[in-house]
Amino acid sequence: MAAETFPIGEAARRCGVKVPTIRYYEGIGLLPAPSRTEGNRRLFDAADLRRLAFIRHARELGFEVDAIRTLLSLQDDPDQPCAAADAIARERLADVEQRIAKLMALKDELERMLEQCASGRVAECRVIETLADTTHRHGPFT
Amino acid sequence: MAAETFPIGEAARRCGVKVPTIRYYEGIGLLPAPSRTEGNRRLFDAADLRRLAFIRHARELGFEVDAIRTLLSLQDDPDQPCAAADAIARERLADVEQRIAKLMALKDELERMLEQCASGRVAECRVIETLADTTHRHGPFT
DNA sequence: CTTGCTCCTCTAGCAACTAGAGGATGTAGA
DNA sequence: TCTACATCCTCTAGTTGCTAGAGGAGCAAG
Known part of the structure; x- marks a missing residue:
């Protein structure tokens, strides 16, 4: 079964983040580069959306991008x-x-x-x- | 009795804010322009320092400058x-x-x-x- | 009176977005 | 199939909230 995916606009709407902000987060490595369609459009999965929502909340709480990066590193490398x-x-x-x-x-x-x-x-x-x-x-x- | 005043460097040290940041806050109108010495140096009083410390805390908590402005307006115009x-x-x-x-x-x-x-x-x-x-x-x- | 610190203004840079130009893609209707 | 229109792409430039540095003046101590 193919998991559900979302184009950037819907990801933005669902997470309460603006479209360019998502691309920005990808650019600075907070969000992994998602898969793309034939036509070069980004496709986000549920895990991406959860991560994105987390980043938004953390930013709203005033955490710096670097702090968020370390928080996410706890998640990403549980074996560290x-x-x-x-x-x-x-x-x-x-x-x-x-x-x-x-x-x-x-x-x-x-x-x-x-x-x-x-x-x-x-x-x-x-x-x-x-x-x-x-x-x-x-x-x-x- | 003349109230105690402080040059910008000491104000900065006491409030945990950098010197240029204080000038910046003055520039954008968060902090009233303080009095000056003969030699054109800023002199802050205790009220200025309290206000400055408040701004710092609020910024650390992630409030935007505009939000802080409205919070301070409660203080400044209690008669509104x-x-x-x-x-x-x-x-x-x-x-x-x-x-x-x-x-x-x-x-x-x-x-x-x-x-x-x-x-x-x-x-x-x-x-x-x-x-x-x-x-x-x-x-x-x- | 000069050494050295603090202050002044001004301009330029950085972080974290945000908006817009210019162009390709995807989709729904005639 | 053709066309209209939303959505996407990349890239560059602007905004906010500082922060650092140049270049110069003020002041206190020796």
Whole structure:
């Protein structure tokens, strides 16, 4: 049985990515070069689409292409030395946890503002304070 | 009492932002133009630094400059119609909640991999599946 | 007063797209 | 079969959000 394949336009629609972006990802090696038709058109399979959707989500979350590349390398080479995979996963995990913490703080603040708004008062906004620097001390400051 | 001020280099060090980036933010209007010395050097005050740190965090979280602009507008114009502020905050909140959900999923998967690694086995990696598209359906698909 | 650091402006480059020109392909109807 | 029209192809150029570097001025210490 021949597996289902999709032209680039439908891949784009399904994954919420623009057509040129897909070609771009292929160009920089994030997405493997898909098979082609007689007429030289790309044909993507389900695995390609899953990978593409993953890339889109990761980019939306603010991961750099290089970070995504290492994340995908966990997937692509499950046989790489455990220590290497561990290091990559550990590093990504720390990053992810920090992001979550900051987003939670921001969420709380936005909710507080919405509550005040609901009660008819104009909120004094403290969004700036919510992301106050607790994690980025890399020098001797006063 | 004259409030404490800081030259651009120290502002950069304190906020974890590069010097040209600060000038860039000023250029695009994210940061108000600070006062200057006789010799034409920028002097930032504590409020500027807080704003700058906020921008850095928000950028790290993957917010676009425009999104940050609207977040800061909540701060800058607390007197804008409540409905407008509410809409902005609500939209940002939805975004933030989605990000958190996705990051949580990714976190779980990375932790699962680290556990397997700890127990000596090579993890089969499912990072791709963890961000499977539950939120981005904008067409009638099969 | 000069050595050396920080600052200034300005221009050019990079990452990650995004849009458009110019042309080939694929498909559906007359 | 012919033609209209969407979709695809490659390639180049533009956009956003920085980042690095040239060339020069300001300032503090010895």
